[in-house]
Amino acid sequence: MTDARGFAAFPRQRAGARFATSWWGRAWVQAMEDTSLDHNLLRKGRAYAKTGRLGPITVSPGRIAAVAETEYDVVVRVEQLTEAAWERFLDQVAAKAGHIAALLDRDMPHELVEAAEDAAVPLLPAVGDLEPECPCPDWGHPCEHAAALCYQASWLLDADPFVLLLMRGRGERDLIDALQLRQAPAAEPAGVPVVPAYAVGVPPLPGPPPYDVAYTPPALEPSLSTNAAVDVAALAVLAASAAARARDLLLRGELPDLTEHQDHIRLAADHDLATGPEQAVQAWRYGGADGLDALERAWTPPRRDLARAQALLESGWEGESPPRVEAWRNRWTLGPLQLRYGRDGRWYPFTLREGEWCPSGPPERDPSALLT
Structure with a gap:
């Protein structure tokens, strides 16, 4: 059919x-x-x-x-x-x-x-x-x-x-x-014949470790010694973070290299920790490292990228007058909305709150899609 x-x-x-x-x-x-x-x-x-x-x-x-x-x-x-x-x-x-x-x-x-x-x-x-x-x-x-x-x-x-x-x-x-x-996995052998398997016998177990030897890793600080208590909540966050990173590695085949600051924001965003600036955490949730970069840094995109975005903006308002744009480097301001072009080729929306531009939504390839 x-x-x-x-x-x-x-x-x-x-x-x-x-x-x-x-x-x-x-x-x-x-x-x-x-x-x-x-x-x-x-x-x-x-x-x-x-x-x-x-x-x-x-x-x-x-x-x-x-x-x-x-x-x-x-x-x-x-x-x-x-x-x-x-x-x-x-x-x-x-x-x-x-x-x-x-x-x-x-x-x-x-x-x-x-x-x-x-x-x-x-x-x-x-x-x-x-x-x-x-x-x-x-x-x-x-x-x-x-x-x-x-x-x-x-x-x-x-x-x-x-x-x-x-x-x-x-x-x-x-x-x-x-x-x-x-x-589909390749067919595995049916197993080991029972007679040879039992003929091997049971190997002896190793002896117990000595009881009179105390060991503390010398490289660890006193607060991290074997006698220190383990922060279970922090350990759970680290385990969940490692699992998420392993999933990303499986899906993408690689993981981006993060700075200490980026990884700090990532942990705060992924696990609802009150350890990072609110705007930075929100930017990470919308766009990861690229969203954080759009929040924190201004840069000058290639002219062809800006020309393509301008054409998309104008064609998206076919039959109507497109809104007036105040452009500075990768930041386009359209009244109460600012669009920031990320290094990943996407536009990130920001809105003005108490005199500061704050992340306000997920990014789009087409800037006109953010004006609706």
Whole structure:
């Protein structure tokens, strides 16, 4: 049976609604926009996508489809991966436990896409990979209906990268089943024959340690000697912290190097300890080390990053005047809101409280998404 997923029609959106907030969703939109030769049709497609007039979307291997204005059957075709390409992709996913965990958490790691590209598996579409079809009289490529479908598809991709994999030819269930086969443990021997096992006998136990030897590690301070009491609460925090760091190591394959200050804030944020500045703790909870850096340091981002953010801000307010921005280095102030560009490529929101800018929410790749 052919895999297919249906999605309800998107309702009417506000004028400033953004498309593609995830990096893979933006790559999808970029591939469609780079194919177009008519920017006016793209503008019409963005506006049409927000009207609520595009019908339910069906995603299946090699295509996405919808009905526009109850009249036109709009289809965008996507090249499917070959069986050999899928095998190479599954090898890359199974090679690292963090890749599987990320996909199941509806994330598409940069590292996975790069590894797939190295194995000649193009997951993300490039210029010319999307083929729009629509019977409307508009000769644009894509027409406004097909462009609207692609823009709405970016919302689906943001929510679930498995939608992209389905377009490329494999559904989520098939992929998970194939990955489980790759992770199945090899068959172990049935065991040791009972006769040789009992013939070995029981080895003697070692003798007890001497009772008259006292030992105190000389490197430890008196407060940390073997006679000192153990702070059970502190030990529980350290154990929980170690478990969380071990989980991060399993998912990501590595851990960032933290300064003593950063690690102090991390412990306070992760375990509700009243040992760190409130703003720093909140910044860590929103964005980790990058969020803390956005709070504490100003820096000058590359011009291309700021130009891209300015374009996103303006396009997000299509049909309306964007708010006035007072820009200084990586900090953009828009009235009572300040956006700070982090070194991780995300914008962190801050609000003014008692004369100080305080972290006020999780970051976004698109600065206009923080103005809603």
